[in-house]
Structure formats: structure tokens, C-alpha cells
Amino acid sequence: MEDLRDYLPGPADFPAVDYWEVRLEAEAQTTVKVKNGEVEAIARQEFPRGNVRVLARGGWGFSSFNRFEEVRDHVGRAVDFARSVGGGDAGVVPLASQEAELRARYDQHPDEVPLAKKLEVARSYDELLRAHAAVATAEVLYEDTVRDKVFANSEGSVIRAEEVVARGAVIATGKTDGVPETHSESYRYRAGFEAFEALGETIPVMLAELEEQLAAVDARGGTYNVVINPKIAGVFAHEAFGHTSEADHFYRDPQLSEVMRLGRTMGSEAITIVDDAMLDPKLAGFLEYDDEGVPGSRTVLLDRGILTGHLHSRTTAAHMDGELTGNARALNASFPPLVRMTTTLIEPGEATEEDLLRELGEGLLVKDSRGGSGGENFTFNARVGYLVENGKPTQPVKNFTLTGNLFTTLKNVVACSNRQEKYSTAGGCGRGDQFPLPVSFGSPHVLIKDALIGGK
Amino acid sequence: MARESYDLYERETDLLPVNFEGGTLTEIQGRVSGFATCRVVAEGKAGYHTAFGVGDEELVARATEAAAYGPELDVDLPGPAPLEAIEVYAEDLAAVPAGELVAWGRRIIDGVRDGLGRELPVTVKLTREIERFAVRNSAGVDYRHAATALDVFAQVADAQEGDIHDVFDFEYSSELAGVDPDRMVRTIVDYFERGRETASFPTGTATVLIHPFALPQFLLPLLVGMDGERIKDGTSPLGDKVGERIFSDRITVTDDPFRPGLPASAPFDGEGVVARRRPLVEEGVLRSFNHTLETAKAIGHEPTGGARRGPGGKPTGGVFNLVMEAGETPYEEILSSLDRGLFLRYMSGSGQANNLAGEFSMGVYSAFLVENGRLAKRLKNVMVAGNVYDVFQRVAAVSAERICSWVDNGGNALMPYVLLEGVPVAGS
Secondary structure: OOOHHHHOOOHHHOOOOOEEEEEEEEEEEEEEEEEOOEEEEEEEEEEEEEEEEEEEOOEEEEEEEOOHHHHHHHHHHHHHHHHHHOOOOOOOOOOOOOEEEEOOOOOOOHHHOOHHHHHHHHHHHHHHHHOOOOOOEEEEEEEEEEEEEEEEEOOOOEEEEEEEEEEEEEEEEEEEOOEEEEEEEEEEEOOOOHHHHHHHHHHHHHHHHHHHHHHOEEOOOEEEEEEEOHHHHHHHHHHHHHHHHEHHHOOOOHHHHHHOOOOOEOOOOOOOEEEEOOOOOOEOOOOOEOOOOOEOOEEEEEEOOEEOOOEOOHHHHHHHOOOOOOOEEOOOOOOOOEEOOOEEEEOOOOEOHHHHHHHHOOEEEEEEEEEEEOOOEEEEEEEEEEEEEOOEEEEEEEOEEEEEEHHHHHHOEEEEEOOOEEEOOOOOEEEOOEEEEOOEEEEOOEEEEEEEEEOO | OOOEEEEEEEEEEEEEEEEEEOOEEEEEEEEEEEEEEEEEEEOOEEEEEEEOOOOHHHHHHHHHHHHOOOOEOOOOOOOOOOOOOOOOOOHHHHOOOHHHHHHHHHHHHHHHHHHHOOOOOEEEEEEEEEEEEEEEEOOOOEEEEEEEEEEEEEEEEEEEOOEEEEEEEEEEEOOHHHOOHHHHHHHHHHHHHHOOOEEOOOOEEEEEEEOOOOHHHHHHHHHHHHEHHHHHOOOOOOOOOOOOEOOOOOOOEEEOOOOOOOOOOOOEOOOOOEOOOEEEEEOOEEOOOEOOHHHHHHOOOOOOOOOEOOOOOOOEOOOOEEEEOOOOEOHHHHHHOOOEEEEEEEEEOOOOOOHHHOEEEEEEEEEEEEEOOEEEEEEOOOEEEEEHHHHOOOEEEEEEEEEEEEOOOOOEEEEEEEEEEEEEEEOO
């Protein structure tokens, strides 16, 4: 493989700028899709991408491209853009020079696994899904990505990283009275082919869950006390709270900055939320360095209900006099970084899951999210739920959405269970046109009072 | 398809985004990216390869390698045909200097602040876009097309603990003159003033007036159900419904590739199928699906056009521009006739419910309580949920006015305001 460092411009290429950085990456991706016993597609993508980002006279200029050999033209373009901003007040928090060569972690490198083997495993999962009586259609997705990246900046940092990312999914659709219902299991890990081989173990549980979903009746809308499971609670922590903690949403909004002032009480004592880039090197949200060359870190955002941290880029940290957290991330080198999460976690509490249900008494147990959108007013679609009576789950229900106001809901958290589960699913985080960014989640079960459920 | 055949889709996107944060110009970007994706059918099997800057021959060779393991595929690639003229490339927009976009941004920020009489933070993102794409195939097609677009997003926020009052507007066009910064200022100021007080709505059913921005969010289940892939695999509830009434007869929706001003207008689609104006739902009756060459052939339908190609390789069915036929009643008349109901301008959580089954379940992002024919208060903590094939039976009115809108998963739309009765609501 060619050494991307050979293309890097140097300090002499950037006269009279305050800060510069360059990112180059070469990416190759293989995708295999099998659906209902047929191979749907075998596809391969190979891309070079790069960008130059410059801070001059308080303004940012950015220029991205596909041809590495044109990098110096884009230095000129980015410098021109930055100067055109003219008289801005943007700055960066400086950092000592970083030098690193990061190696990918994997057991079986995807390039060493023949395509025929990838196809064979995908076909076997498709057969396993279709062997189940409730399954009308089955889909299997396999994807591997091998990436070579280099980052350099005006501080003298040079970070070279090799990444191997595995992504896969099994999707089954059944029907109740002709109405299709879909369930899926998926992963995105910093791992090799071994991740796909492990996916097969999850299929029996998923099929049992699909059966339960098919048997569920439509939920009735209204206000409920709820226990939400880790798969939806983790998405809540990310979508509703995590995005609000991204400093580039509020660093130039004095009123919103006041709402998000550190030390404020925002939630009940039962809830602690953390963003942790360094938790587990296998997770999609694991990040040794962000796209500004800042080391990843663990940031406690909400500590027993009190706001204790924000997620920062160099720019937002400079503007707000905050600490660098290493959360400036771009979807790929065609995009400038935004403040983004890594692995977002609700920390476990003391109670057992049974305790939570007992305390709930009457209400709804909500299981798994199909997705959500966040901010102050959030909405998550649940896959399935159970009506809870006398602390016991009874009737399964479906087709409902959990919605609410972030600030109210954080205060309505009653308790968290003592067992945290972590997820690194195939989807990703979207912000603006940058989707899907790899992120992970973790959470215990969470008891929340007065949640608004949208149903039929 | 011949024993060995190929088609290639090539796209280059050149963006010039100018970003203001909190009223301050912070960043100017130039983003150029491109790819070429190739599908080869060799020995009756398909392979896909996507890359940048490697040339047609090399792409075809690499896709042929993938085809050795690929799925069997039977498609008839279109041959060359005359193309309709559609002009969505504006020279003046393509050449617009960043400085002019900066001036537009300042005008919006100053206008909103003057209009509200407060120095609130205003975010403005203006992006000039040039998109060029080409389709070439082994049947002799060699088409190219270019479009310009100006996208302008503006948002003002008044954040208090427990209530962030924000209002956005979005306009886009293939021409500079198609976006009006002063109109955006008036829109933002007007909605902001009407939303000073907040309200919820009791759980039950309500009459809802849907703004053109939210309408495609409600129609998303229709698009999912019309997807040729879903028709082919039998999961769509619409598979056997062509010619049947699925919506109120007041609803007519068309894929119109020839709309001036809409940047997605084009004379051919991602597979080189010649674009045509195509009714999707005509006076409530389902007329068409959104096929790729593959899904159309698989079930014996004619190609529809509207297919999209991305770096992922395999084409997907879609539309150029989702256009709903205007009605006869002026919007103001529809609004003033509504004693009590919901005005839904934009929703959150679109696309998450069981769309394939027709379900929607969305929270309000920008919405108002209508009382005595006026937008009285801003709605908070309200959801609507139901089934499109049910609620679109009860269309009470369609406005005479239409506004440029968009489909959340990509695509341009031109939509009226629609009044629906008996929509299930959850609130407090």
C-alpha cells in the first residue's frame, strides 16, 4: 500500500495562517447482500478522499477532494476561503504535537477471507432465517471496510491509522393479518471477519423476539410510567441528551449556553450519562484520536442529574474556555468535523430489573428502538412493549412511539438497574448530511414516570 | 441483456457551503467529491464496482470480477433515445462568489433580528451546489446532465430552560432568483411571533392542516410501499392495488421530472431510462410503482424511470420530483375555516414507524394549535400516529398554493397544504 504521508504538504505550504490540518484516506469496502435465498449484490467500493482545513484571521476554510496529488491546490483554496471569512473570532485550543501509528485490531483480516466464504456464511444465515415458519422474507447484509488514514497539522502532529471495520445484519419480516413486521440484529465493530461469524449466534433469539412482536397488539396512546430496556435507553441517552451536549449546538447561543451551563441540575439523582471514546477497542464508537488529532477521552456529561461536561471540538473549547474532549468527528475526509459522540452510556444504578418492574407496578415495559430523533423534543419508535400489571409484564404491544421533552424526562427518571448492556449496531448517527457516523451505546434498564406514548 | 453487458453511472458534486453560527460567519467550505459505479452482467450474473478516477475499462473489468460470484440478473438496458430538454443549470448560480452568499446570509440575519426586535442567535447555511452526472451503457447510451442548486437554511432560537423556541425555514432552487431571502425573513418572523405561547392537545382525534414541509413525511409510507423491491418481494401492501383507490379522490401525486426550478429535474434516470411524467396516485387511485430495471423486469412491468444510483452499486427505485396536484381552495380560506385543530409544519421521527404497513408515528417539531381559524399557540409534546391508507381517506381540502419541499431520504417535492380529518393524536 502506498504511504499517504508522501502526499502531505508542509508548513511552507501554509504562509500566514493560524492553524492548519490535512486529512487523507484511502478506503476499500466490500458488500454482500443475500435476500430470500438469492444473492442480491456483490459490490466493492474503492475511494481516495482528502481535505485541507485552515484557520486564518479567525475564520475557517475547508476544501475537500478525491485526488491526493491535488492537495496543494486545495491548500490554496482553503486558505482563500478562510481569509474570505475575514475578521472572524474563531480560535483553537492548541495541543502538543502528537505522533502515532495506529494498527487495526482483528482476528481475521477481511482481505484474507475469500469472497466465496463471505457468501457462504451469508447464505447460511439466510437459510436459518427462512427455516422459521414466521419468516416471510429474509435479508442478510455483510460489509467490511479497510481504511488507511493520515492526519497532520500545524502543531507537527502526524497520526497514521489503519482501520478494519466489520458491519453486518440479519433482517427478518413476518406478517400478522397481512401486515408486515420486521426485526433485525446487527453489528458494527472495529473487527475482522470473526464478527460476521458470531452474528449467527444471535439469530435464534431474534426469531423468538419476532414471534413475540407478531403476536403483539397495537398500543394505546397516552401517558404511562415506563421501564425502558437498554437498547432504547441507550438511544435516548444519545439522541435526546447526547446531541444537546454537543457544544457546537450552543457555543454561539448565549441563552442556550446558559441552559447548558455546567453545574446546573438537569435531571434526577438517578441518572448519570457519560461519553467514552476509550471504553472498548472493539466498539464502533472507540476513538483513539478525533479528526482534529485530539486524543479520545471519557467525559461525564451528567453526574447524578447535574450537568458536568460538554463535548468539544478545538473551536468550541476555545470559544467556551472548555477542556478538549476529542469529539470532533467527520463522516469521512470529504467532510469537515462536527462535534459528535463516541460511545454514549447511561451508568448503572442499584436496583435489579425485577425491582424496577415492581416499583413500576402498572405501566409499560418498552423494548428496543427502531430509531429516533433527538433534541429538546425527542421521538423514538419502539419495536415492541409489554403492558405491566402488578409489576409483571403481560400483553405484548407494538406500533408506538415514545416522545417527550428532554428536560422534563431527565427529571422524571426514577431509577436505573444495576446491569449495563453495550451495543454497537450497524446503523449510525446522522447530523446534517453526515450519516452514518459509527457510534455505540450502553445502558441499564431505566424507570421513567409520565412518559408520553403515541399509539393508535 | 446481451451475454456481456454493462452500465456506468458517474457523478461529481461540487459544493460551496457558507455557514453562519449564532449570527457570525464562521466558515466557508469547498467540497468536491465524485464516484463512478459500474454494473456488469457477465454469463448472466451481475457484479458491481464503484471507484474514483479509474476509467471505464478498468471499472468494467473490476465489476466483471465481482460478477463471477454475483446474482443472476436479467435486465434490458435501454438504448439511446431522444431526451426532453430540461434546463436546471444556471450559469450565474454556478459562478456565484462566496461573497454574495455571505451578503445573503447577513441580510437574513439582520432581517430576522430587526423583525423580532431582538439580537437572538440566527444560524444560516447557504450552499451552492453543482451536480454533474452521466450514464453510459453497452447498448449505446451516452448521456450527461448538469444541475445547479442553491439551498438556504435559516433558524432562529430563543432558548429558555424547559422550552427552546426555534423556528426554521428552508428554500432551494436551481436558480438564484428562486430563493428569496426576504420571504424567508418574513416566514421566520411570522411563525416565531405566533409561537410565543405554547400549548398541548388532548389525546383523541383532531383535524390537522399539514404544511408542505411535513406532507412528504406523512407520504413516506406510500413511497416505501411503492418501492419496486418491496413489490417484487411481496412485502408491500400495495402489490395488487394498482387501479384501486387507496386515498381520497382529492389526492393526485405525480413524479414530474420536468419541473423548472427543481434541481432534481433531469431528462434521464440513474439507469439511463428516459424520464417521463408519471402519475403515482391519480384522484386517489394507485397508478404506478417506483421500479428499477431489475424489479420491473422481474415482475413483467415496464421500466418507470426515477431510479437512483449511489456508491453502494445497486440501483434503487425512486422519483425525480414528488409533486402533489394543487386543489382549489386558497390556503387562507382552509385555515380560517378551521375552528380548532393542529397545524403541522414539520415533524420529528419520520420514517421510524412500520412504514411498510402504512404506519406513521411522529412527534411535533414545528406545529401550532389552530383556534378560530388562526395559529394561536405553538404545540409541544404532541404526537400523531395512524395509517396513511386510513387518514388520507379523509382529505377535507387541498390548497391552491404549493411550496417547494423535500423527501427526508432525498429528493425534491412540490406540495400543497392538506387538511385531514380524524387524525389520531396523543398529547396531554
